[in-house]
Amino acid sequence: MAFEPSPADSSARMSAGVMAGQAARGVAGIARFVLVVAATFLGLLAITFFIGRVVPIDPVLAVVGDRATAAVYEAARERMGLDRPLLVQFFSYVGDVLTGNLGQSISTGRAVVDDLGRFFPATLEMATVGILIGVALGVPMGVTAARRQGSWADQVIRVLGLLGYSVPAFWLGLVGLAVFYAGLGWVAGPGRIDIFYEGLVEPVTGIYLIDSLMAGEWEVFWNAASHLLLPASILGFFSLAYIARMTRSFMLDQLSQEYVTTARVKGVPERRVIWRHAFYPIRIQLITVIGLSYASLLEGSVMIETVFSWPGIGRYLTVALLNADMNAVLGATLVIGSVFILINKVSDVLYRILDPRARR
Amino acid sequence: MTAPLLTIKNLTVTFPTPKGPVEVVRGISFSLGRERLGIVGESGSGKSMTGRSILKLIRPPGRVTADEMVFDGIDLMGLRERRMRELRGARISMVMQDPKFSLNPVMTVGEQIGEALQTHRPMPRRQLRARVLEMLEAVRINEPERVADLYPHEVSGGMGQRVMIAMMLIPEPDLLIADEPTSALDVSVQAQVLDIIDELVRRNGMGLILISHDLGLVARYCDRILVMNGGAIVEECAARDLDKARHPYTRGLLAAMPRMDEDREELPVLDRTAWAAT
Amino acid sequence: MSAVRDWLLDDSPSSRLQASLGRAWRSFSALMRNPLAVAGALIIVVLIVMAVFAPWIAPHSAIGQDLANRLAPPSALHWMGTDELGRDIFSRVVYGSRITLMIVTMVAVISAPIGLLVGAVSGYFGGWTDRVLMGVTDIFLSMPKLILALAFVAALGPGIENAIIAIAITAWPVYARIARAETITFRDSEFIAAVQLQGASSVRVILRHVLPLCASSTIIRVTLDMAGIILTAAGLGFLGLGAQPPLPEWGAMISSGRNFILDQWWVATMPGFAIIAVSLGFCFLGDGLRDVLDPKQRDGR
Ligand SMILES: Nc1ncnc2c1ncn2[C@@H]1O[C@H](COP(=O)(O)OP(=O)(O)OP(=O)(O)O)[C@@H](O)[C@H]1O
Ligand SMILES: [Mg+2]
Numbered sequence: 001m002a003f004e005p006s007p008a009d010s011s012a013r014m015s016a017g018v019m020a021g022q023a024a025r026g027v028a029g030i031a032r033f034v035l036v037v038a039a040t041f042l043g044l045l046a047i048t049f050f051i052g053r054v055v056p057i058d059p060v061l062a063v064v065g066d067r068a069t070a071a072v073y074e075a076a077r078e079r080m081g082l083d084r085p086l087l088v089q090f091f092s093y094v095g096d097v098l099t100g101n102l103g104q105s106i107s108t109g110r111a112v113v114d115d116l117g118r119f120f121p122a123t124l125e126m127a128t129v130g131i132l133i134g135v136a137l138g139v140p141m142g143v144t145a146a147r148r149q150g151s152w153a154d155q156v157i158r159v160l161g162l163l164g165y166s167v168p169a170f171w172l173g174l175v176g177l178a179v180f181y182a183g184l185g186w187v188a189g190p191g192r193i194d195i196f197y198e199g200l201v202e203p204v205t206g207i208y209l210i211d212s213l214m215a216g217e218w219e220v221f222w223n224a225a226s227h228l229l230l231p232a233s234i235l236g237f238f239s240l241a242y243i244a245r246m247t248r249s250f251m252l253d254q255l256s257q258e259y260v261t262t263a264r265v266k267g268v269p270e271r272r273v274i275w276r277h278a279f280y281p282i283r284i285q286l287i288t289v290i291g292l293s294y295a296s297l298l299e300g301s302v303m304i305e306t307v308f309s310w311p312g313i314g315r316y317l318t319v320a321l322l323n324a325d326m327n328a329v330l331g332a333t334l335v336i337g338s339v340f341i342l343i344n345k346v347s348d349v350l351y352r353i354l355d356p357r358a359r360r
Numbered sequence: 361m362t363a364p365l366l367t368i369k370n371l372t373v374t375f376p377t378p379k380g381p382v383e384v385v386r387g388i389s390f391s392l393g394r395e396r397l398g399i400v401g402e403s404g405s406g407k408s409m410t411g412r413s414i415l416k417l418i419r420p421p422g423r424v425t426a427d428e429m430v431f432d433g434i435d436l437m438g439l440r441e442r443r444m445r446e447l448r449g450a451r452i453s454m455v456m457q458d459p460k461f462s463l464n465p466v467m468t469v470g471e472q473i474g475e476a477l478q479t480h481r482p483m484p485r486r487q488l489r490a491r492v493l494e495m496l497e498a499v500r501i502n503e504p505e506r507v508a509d510l511y512p513h514e515v516s517g518g519m520g521q522r523v524m525i526a527m528m529l530i531p532e533p534d535l536l537i538a539d540e541p542t543s544a545l546d547v548s549v550q551a552q553v554l555d556i557i558d559e560l561v562r563r564n565g566m567g568l569i570l571i572s573h574d575l576g577l578v579a580r581y582c583d584r585i586l587v588m589n590g591g592a593i594v595e596e597c598a599a600r601d602l603d604k605a606r607h608p609y610t611r612g613l614l615a616a617m618p619r620m621d622e623d624r625e626e627l628p629v630l631d632r633t634a635w636a637a638t
Numbered sequence: 639m640s641a642v643r644d645w646l647l648d649d650s651p652s653s654r655l656q657a658s659l660g661r662a663w664r665s666f667s668a669l670m671r672n673p674l675a676v677a678g679a680l681i682i683v684v685l686i687v688m689a690v691f692a693p694w695i696a697p698h699s700a701i702g703q704d705l706a707n708r709l710a711p712p713s714a715l716h717w718m719g720t721d722e723l724g725r726d727i728f729s730r731v732v733y734g735s736r737i738t739l740m741i742v743t744m745v746a747v748i749s750a751p752i753g754l755l756v757g758a759v760s761g762y763f764g765g766w767t768d769r770v771l772m773g774v775t776d777i778f779l780s781m782p783k784l785i786l787a788l789a790f791v792a793a794l795g796p797g798i799e800n801a802i803i804a805i806a807i808t809a810w811p812v813y814a815r816i817a818r819a820e821t822i823t824f825r826d827s828e829f830i831a832a833v834q835l836q837g838a839s840s841v842r843v844i845l846r847h848v849l850p851l852c853a854s855s856t857i858i859r860v861t862l863d864m865a866g867i868i869l870t871a872a873g874l875g876f877l878g879l880g881a882q883p884p885l886p887e888w889g890a891m892i893s894s895g896r897n898f899i900l901d902q903w904w905v906a907t908m909p910g911f912a913i914i915a916v917s918l919g920f921c922f923l924g925d926g927l928r929d930v931l932d933p934k935q936r937d938g939r
Contacts, residue, residue, distance in 0.1 A: 043777030047786065051793045162925075165865045166917030170876050171892055171910035174899045178907075182900040258461040264417055265456070266476040266527065267449035281466045299782040303873055307896075317785070318877055321792045333789045340782040 037345050042094070044337045048330045049093050053086070097334065103327035107320060112331035115316060120335065121206025122192060123305070123312030127297040129209075129232035134239025134297075135290055141240070142247025143279060146255060157244055164241020169234065169300055173307035176230050188226040190309040197223050231308045235300060239293040246289045247282075254278040284354045291347025295340045302336075364391040365535055365567045366414070369428035373409045373591075376421050385409050386591040392535075396561065396568040398578030398599070400613070401588035407571045408457075410588070411537045414569075415452060416444050432534065450480040453528040454537040455557070458544040459520025463512035470496075470508030473527045480531050495526040499556050518549035522556065529560055535567040543572070554581055575602070575613050587613070668930045675926020681919025688735040698726035700733035700886045709902045719904040722894065727905065730886035731912045737887045738916060741802055741871045746860050748806040753813025754856055758848045760814065761821030762840070772818065778811040787870055791879045798887075801880040805870050809863065816859055817852040824851060854931045862924035865917035872913050888913050 060077045068076070077083055081092060096102070102112035145157040181189045188194065192208060201208070201215045208224035254260060255278055263277040302314030309315070313332050320328035373385040385406040390397075399407050413424045416436065429436040431452065436444070456462035464472055473492045477483070483491075489508075496504035499522040512520060521541060528536060538557060542550040558581055561568045572578050578585055579599045587595035587610045595607040603614070647664070651657040669675050688695055698716075704724030712719040718727035760771040790804035824830060825848075833843055874880035875889025883890060888909040895906030 039773065040777050040780050043774070044781060047781065048789065051789050162918060162921050163914070165921050166869075166914050168869050168872050168876070168889070168892070168910060168913050170873065170889075171906070171913065174892070174896060174906050175903075175910070178899045178903050258456060258458065259464040261417060262456055262462045262524075262527075263464070263475075265415060265448055265454045266479060267445050267447070268475065268479050269445065277464055277467075281464070295782070299784050302784060302788070303876070306877065317788065321788060322878060324792070326792070329789055329792045333785050336785050337782055340785075341780050344780055 033345075033349060037341070040341050040345070041338065044334065044341065045094055045097060046090070048333055048337075049090050051333075052093075052326060052330055102331040102334070105320065105325055105328040105331075107323045107325045107328065112327050115328065116313065116331055116335050118206070119311060119313045119316045122310060123298060123301050123314060125207045125209060126228060126232050126304070126310060126312060127235060127294065127301055129228055130235030130297050131239055131290065131294045133233055133236025134243050134293060137236070138240040138243030139247050139286065142244040143251055143274065145244065145248040146251030147274065149252060154248075157248065161241045161245035161248075164238050164245075168303075169238065170303040170307050172234050172237070173231065173304050176234055177307070180230055187230045188223065190307075192227055192311060193220070193224050194227075231304050231310060234304060235297050238300060239290075239297055242293050242296075243286075243289060247286060250282040250285055251278060254282055284351050287354070288347045288351045291343050291350070295343040298336060298339055298343075363433065364393050365432055367391040367428060367430045368414070368426060371410065371413060371424070371426040371429065373406070373413055373418060374423045374425070384591050385413065388588070388591075388593045390586060390593065390596065392567050392569065394534075394565055394567050395584060396558075396570065396582040398582035398585045399569060399571045399588060400573060400575050400578050400585060402573055405588045406591040407573075407588055408539050409591075411454060411539050411569065411571055414535075414537060415448055415454060416441075417448075446480070449476055449528075449533065450531045451533050452535045452537070453531070453533040454539060455521075455524050455528050455541045457540045459512070459517060459524050460544065462524060463520055465512055468509050468511055469515065469523050473508075473523065473530055476527045477530045491530065492526075495530045496523070498529075498560065499523070499526045500552075501526075517545050518553060521545060521549075521553050525553070525557060525560070529564075532564060533566065535569070536561060537569045537571070539571045540573070541570075542577075550577075557581075665930050669926055672926040672929060674922040675929075678919045678922025678924070678926060681915055682923060685735050685739060685916055685919070688732050689739045692733050692736060696726075696729035696732040698729040700730045701725065701884045709898060709905065711902070712904055718908040719902070721891070721905050722898065727891075727908050730891060731888065731909055734886040734888045734891065734909065734912065735916075737798065737881055737885060738868060738871070738913075741798065741805075742864050742867050744802045745806045745809060745867050745871075746864075748802070749809040750813050750856055750860050752806075753810035753815075754817045754849055754852055755844075756810070757814035757817025757819075758821050758844050758852060761818040762825055762844055762848055764822075764825075768818075771814070775811045775814045778808070779815070781808070783808040784870060784873065787874065788877070788879065791874060796879045796882060798881045798885075801871060801874045804874075805867055809867065812863070813856055813859060816855050817849075820852040820855055821848055824848075858924060858928045858931060861920055861927055864920035864924070868913060868917050868920070 060073060060080060060082060081089060084092075100113050102116075104110070105112050105115055108115055141157050141160075145154040148154055177189065180186045197220045201211050201217050201220050204211050204214060209221060209228070212218075212220040212224060257278070260273060260278050263273045268277070301310075301312060302317060304310065305312045305314035306318050313336060317329060317332035317336070319325075320332065368391065369389045370387045371385055371389070372383055372387050374381045374383050376382075388410065399410065401407050409418065409422075412418050413426075414429070414431075414436070416424065416439075418424050426437055431447070434447070436447075439447075463469070467475075470489070470492050473495060474488045477491060478488055492508055493504040496507060501507050501519065501522055507515065507519070507523075512523075515523065521544070525541070536557070541557065542553050545553060554577070557568070557570075560566075568582075570578060570582055575585075579602050582599050585595075585597055585599050585602060586593050587607065589609050595610045597604070602610075643663075645656065646660045648656065648660065651660055669679075692700075702725065704720070707716075707720050707724040708722055710716055710720040710724075716726050716728065718731065721727055721730070756771055756775065760768045760775075786808050787801075787804040790807060791800050794800035794803065830843065830847060833847055838846075871880055872887075872889030872892070875887045876893045878890070878893065881887030881890050883894070891909040892906045895902070895904075895909070898905045899907075
């Protein structure tokens, strides 16, 4: 499951990011950057459009039923615009998407856009807590591993990193539920909140942790947090594995730099050598890594949400998949894809904008 | 004669390699007063390793051993890392080879110089800034105010090296190790930079170890010269007695030096067979 | 034996064959000195042996039901216990290795050549060809792979073949990037110019001279990607979009064990260990291969 950005992608993206970053300087540059992002979005639309076309299920049949006469069938086909050339259909599809028209979902019976708006906050909440866990643990672990290269701590972190590549997220979710929910009872089970608390808090942001805090409902807050802890930690594990590995390799490179030795020659305390001289220059590269990891957590939440019955976009997508609800599938793909692309591109550009060597 | 500033006996630096441990410095001994000592030798002869072991900055897996390494009455070998850190910069300092790689790319020049002083003598920002500017002026930088706020990639190589010198001298150390301070610079600025080092060292009455592969340069700026080859000292003499050097390696180096009144068609190539047998 | 070794390690090989065999031997022996790589290679050998000799290794049938013996815990008779239909889980895991091996092989065989070709053509011709091809590649690279694979399978319909196609479609861009980068480094080199001067056509230059030089970095990449491919395939199986029951696909097995995870943990857990072991094996081997074949990329992940 492309759960973490694979190294080649990220380096390829980074080089693309360098280009994008250079482009982002100056007005013409900004225009070019916008163009690149727009082209990527158009690419995404083209792919979803293509997927929508190659579906073996005939969309007309789905509407008129398979006992309709040929005339009724043709009329419906015309009404749906399916008799027009593909390119025209594509542009009208792009127009629909831009105006927020993603069609009806056959499984929920509502407009796909409305569904997505309702399900997205749950995904955002889980992925955000996940990335926070990943950063809070992954960065210090990576730095420690680099400082003590070859030590047991380094080995442990290395193994964790490889496990991040080899453990199926859904499996880890199931095992986690068996151990921490059923076995030890440390966390709450599947779902976002206990039925008892459901509807107690008026949804404002759709993010339960924030909504319950705003309403001052501590009990609801703790219940939501205890539901969130396990799935977010599992997402956090995968981003930790990736972030720690990247931090380690950046730091190893830094620690062999002459200017780090210079700092030591000056008698600068070790803590300051590590954080101010070695770590500080890579923090921008790390932002890019964290961005990539965040984007892939949004993607990875598909599996985790299925395991934890988490009412987010990933679960919406899988339910739609099983019901062959193509409008919903494509809508969810578009949303996840767009957020993914956006985070990617923005963190790429940040890299160059924030670095003093490239500022000027 | 007063007690020497630095005494080293049987210093050895070892690196493990796949083919077994390799001694890159093999049991060298020398001592140094408040004078200017030059260390010359070809690339890979262990000059930098010698310099860095005095600061105990050889990175693992390298290992340093010595029978004795005493700086101003302090036994460096037995010293805790914490105490060693108090010495670094404040009492023993080192000018690094290439300013392009030795200055932190994301800190301004002024910050980096200030840090060297602040680490050992905390002081208010204002005062620190004044000292930094003063020091920049001492290394003959014209607009210290402006230069202090530049990032290293915005200054030239010669300027970068002067910044490095300012940074290493601002805490007023007793011993300065200059590891090929000019090898990354244009010939035209080399002399300028060395003159600055020379002047400041004399003025502060410090000890200097000047590391270089350029025999002529070392002879010009130093009182005494050590010639290293293959990790060992092969010759030790006063700078003015250089032409009386006996060791074939030194003689070879001397012969390979171009002279002003050059009448040779071709410079002789160092003949290694002469001393390799010894 | 030592004569063979001397011949292989000869400093001045007398034939092209001797040179390339010698190089292969050196890489191989360097690989064998790396314990993790050896472990990885062993795991993969075990996987292949399991797949080939499944009927002899598996003590029971993979699909034979034994309802009297449902959900039996691991025992001497059933090493990994039995599932909800009384099938022996160990036997199913053994047979499942065939599916896993087939999926990774097919994905590699489809996506690597596509990526290589796109990248080599792009790098070799440069200019507009390059811009257009890399534009498309970059668009695919910025897409979320798993989601795209899901959407493709949704469109094509569930099943192993469609899962393979969907994964392959999302896997090629990385190889295109790598092949392009490699091609550019030697596009202007003397030996390519020499071949061109001899009148070789572009097709010939790319197929005979450019592609082989991109091979080693692509092999490393493919090996490292195997873990991801296995996980994606298992994920599709888990969601019911990949291999269909009663096929003993590991992801699908985990999915069916899901309902029993709290009481009969072994049903879902055991196939997971198989997935982890095989993925780790490919990671180890990939890491080792990279260290041997491409030292400059070390610590890159
Ligand atoms: N990490 C290491 N492992 C093994 N050998 C090393 C390592 N670092 C340095 N060496 C070896 O130590 C020897 C001495 O190195 P040193 O840097 O002191 O040479 P040098 O005299 O300063 O040369 P140069 O004039 O090129 O700066 C060299 O032969 C080098 O190969
Ligand atoms: Mg040196």
